[in-house]
Amino acid sequence: MLTKPADGALTRRRREYGLFALLVAPNLLVIAVFAYWPILYNAFLSLTDWNMIAARPTFVGLSNYRRTLTDPAFHQTLWITIVFTGLIVAGSLLIGLALALLFNLPLKGRGVVRTISFAPHILSGAAVATIWLFIFDPGYGLVRALIEPFGSEPPDWMNNSDWALPGLVIVYLWKNAGFTALIYLAGLQGLPKELDEAAAIDGAGTWTRFRAIKLPLLAPITFFLLITTVIGTFQAFDVIAVMTGGGPGDATTTLSWSIYKEGFQAFNAGRAATLSIVMFVILLIVTTVQARVLERRVHYR
Secondary structure, three states, X not given: OOOOOOHHHHHXXXXXXXXXXXXXXXHHHHHHHHHHHHHHHHHXXXXXXXXXXXXXXXXXXXXXXXXXXXXXXHHHHHHHHHHHHHHHHHHHHHHHXXXXXXXXXXXXXXXXXXXXXXXXXXXXXXXXXXHHHHHHOOOOOHHHHHHHHHOOOOOOHHHOOOOHHHHHHHHHHHHXXXXXXXXXXXXXXXXXXXXXXXXXXXXXXXXXXXXXXXXXXXXXXXXXXXXXXXXXXXXXXXXXXXXXXXXXXXXXXXXXXXXXXXXXXXXXXXXXXXXXXXXXXXXXHXXXXXXXXXXOOOOOO
């Protein structure tokens, strides 16, 4: 037979719920104001035509989406974003893992080298872009000083449509590889040494032990880095703004830069909001697919 809790227990439970609500309410309010409300308002703006000067936006329904999805310029921007993201994600993971394996060796001065390799990640994008503008300068940059003795002329990286995007990829790899290496290094140092030692005793070589033991055990870290690097690269903006401004032409115009250009250069808030929603949906789909497909192959020890 069920009995009702005593009045004292009910009072105590109500006080606990009230204290919980009192502690959680400020956080929920901040999240609602600064996270959910901007998303909802952005979705509303994507259904309007507004130059950010008129008193009220004009409701136009789904016309912004139809125009965006059928615009050849958007298709080119999306392709550039995919290529840019793919190169940086693949390069960051490969270079980061290679650096982590190197940093994990018992070499003298490795702590200093780790710090130096991680330093670019904590620098501001504007500072990194300024440094690399000097390095890439065809007249007096470091690249010219390195290849001129061999009788070669450096390309005009940031003013040549064929070299601007590869130049940005190099800069972002330089900036992100240290962070990826540090995360991989933490994973390597947390692996159980017994498995590696047992495999070595059984006669497995270095490459076999890495491929069959270490790499599968690092799968959760690779999964984490893959998702965060994809999201971060899709949103890349600061280095592009300083180094190329989306140019020359549209050679380095990614989705994030296109959003800025539509919103704060063309003053087309509706179009910028539409591109933001499209990017949000793309990232949501990509992240969901990654989580569904890769998580089946990731084994958490």
